[in-house]
Amino acid sequence: EAGVAQSPRYKIIEKRQSVAFWCNPISGHATLYWYQQILGQGPKLLIQFQNNGVVDDSQLPKDRFSAERLKGVDSTLKIQPAKLEDSAVYLCASSSARAREQFFGPGTRLTVL
């Protein structure tokens, strides 16, 4: 069974630029999560999807971050415009009622200069 795929693995941009991350969850997993992990901290949930609907986006900075999950499969997370404090690893995870755990992708490391 293929794991959670993310791309790109690394991205370096300058502040005020825009960036997008892509995630492909494990096949059949209805729930998809985006986490932000700042250096030295644990992952923090940004947004949770159930199929293609948003379950929780209470910690998503909506003035600059957006996310979508079209057709309930792949998802993209966008930042526009980026700030220095957005430098972090962005992790995607997926889960299902049968699996009863979250499976994480390798993450995208974003550096904002």
Added chain:
Amino acid sequence: AQSVTQPDIHITVSEGASLELRCNYSYGATPYLFWYVQSPGQGLQLLLKYFSGDTLVQGIKGFEAEFKRSQSSFNLRKPSVHWSDAAEYFCAVGTSNFGNEKLTFGTGTRLTIIP
């Protein structure tokens, strides 16, 4: 709201020695507890989880954890560490066990193994 405290930022142990990583949680309802490991440049891998039943949980790679409700703790243990166990370890509390839980993570404990 739930929270997790991992009081040890960094722990160093000798290869072959025993290990205990501490985790305390705060959650008003029945907690669903997890330990994840993160190697450099990798995503998180689940070591073990506690939903209910036996309070001593066995996981992968020889790890175990004990849930103590009276102490609000879920400490991770391993009787003999290997150099490959060097990594970052995260404790997390979840709001359900139906596969759509919201996880709150601690700040992590970095484990260094010395020969």
